[in-house]
Amino acid sequence: MLRVSRLTDYATVVMTCIAAHPAEVLSTAQIADEAKLELPTVSKLLKMLGHAGLVESFRGVNGGYRLARPAEAISLADIVEAMEGPIGLTECSLAQGQCERLSACGVSGSWRTVSGAIDGVLRAMTLAQMLAGRPMAPVRSATDTAQATA
Amino acid sequence: MLRVSRLTDYATVVMTCIAAHPAEVLSTAQIADEAKLELPTVSKLLKMLGHAGLVESFRGVNGGYRLARPAEAISLADIVEAMEGPIGLTECSLAQGQCERLSACGVSGSWRTVSGAIDGVLRAMTLAQMLAGRPMAPVRSATDTAQATA
DNA sequence: TCGAAACAGTACCATTTTGGTCCTGTATCC
DNA sequence: GGATACAGGACCAAAATGGTACTGTTTCGA
Numbered sequence A, B: 001m002l003r004v005s006r007l008t009d010y011a012t013v014v015m016t017c018i019a020a021h022p023a024e025v026l027s028t029a030q031i032a033d034e035a036k037l038e039l040p041t042v043s044k045l046l047k048m049l050g051h052a053g054l055v056e057s058f059r060g061v062n063g064g065y066r067l068a069r070p071a072e073a074i075s076l077a078d079i080v081e082a083m084e085g086p087i088g089l090t091e092c093s094l095a096q097g098q099c100e101r102l103s104a105c106g107v108s109g110s111w112r113t114v115s116g117a118i119d120g121v122l123r124a125m126t127l128a129q130m131l132a133g134r135p136m137a138p139v140r141s142a143t144d145t146a147q148a149t150a
Numbered sequence C: 001t002c003g004a005a006a007c008a009g010t011a012c013c014a015t016t017t018t019g020g021t022c023c024t025g026t027a028t029c030c
Numbered sequence D: 001g002g003a004t005a006c007a008g009g010a011c012c013a014a015a016a017t018g019g020t021a022c023t024g025t026t027t028c029g030a
Helices: A006-019 A028-035 A039-051 A076-084 A108-124 A127-132 A141-148 B006-019 B028-035 B039-051 B076-084 B108-124 B127-132 B141-148
Strands: A055-058 A064-067 B055-058 B064-067
Touching (some): A006 A028, A006 A039, A006 A076, A006 B108, A028 A039, A028 A064, A039 A055, A039 A076, A076 A108, A076 A127, A108 B006, A108 B108, B006 B039, B006 B076, B006 B127, B028 B039, B028 B064, B039 B064, B076 B127
């Protein structure tokens, strides 16, 4: 179905919740409550998002999480990559050369092109836009990408 | 990693092989040999592609498969959909309304927008282009999509 | 008319990935 | 020094995936 994992989906919800309170440090419990997700799950998500440098963590009493940079500077691609690793539709989109079928198939180039285009789409959607809930206010020229079918 | 299943990847290879012989009816064995894939796997792929109406099948001796329509009229989106069902990045991109968290999250709209854009990218890549192995010769205006990151 | 070739359909199994939970450690604040 | 809250693992159950096998059914050709 060409979909992202459920955790990635959850991660966007969690990031949106955090972005909605730019000034505060929110505890995992608060975020879980607001996002209507299980606490251990949210904890796991936040750890991964922290490793990717998208959120800052504070330990101890009154600790919690906060966006590491403004919502305008975080893209959907950042979140997807944090959760699923580098974006590439096929195995050989990333590590080319180690597919013994390469000579026979010849489709790897096309897949790489498509992967690049999709990366562009994901990169054009910012967390700020997702927070606003608006479809996709043009931010970069690359955004007119959407028309094709949408 | 946001990738398509391996079978989908294989399907593109198989389709490319068939497209390379537009006039002939190729047996599963021939295709498997040319694509360097296992025969039962190719058989499974072809059945799915047949159900989706992308290839025509002929039974009996000298039977086999052939493209159901010209390579220019088959897009990567067609192949992906044949293998993985409707394109949508998240569960609620397709069936909205049945997510009890919808009120809380508010990101579904953004995901739907992005899914649409990706669908456009996939639809802009035709089998003919994949066969040619060229990155993405402009065919429709929507094609300049690729730049963003590629 | 019969047998071989080749697709159709289905069922099955092993492996991997995914999603989710729990436990222990460590830092911070009061 | 104790309570709060994140860090970092390990761990497990369930589902999806990929691959295989078996049994029809159709068609051609001798």
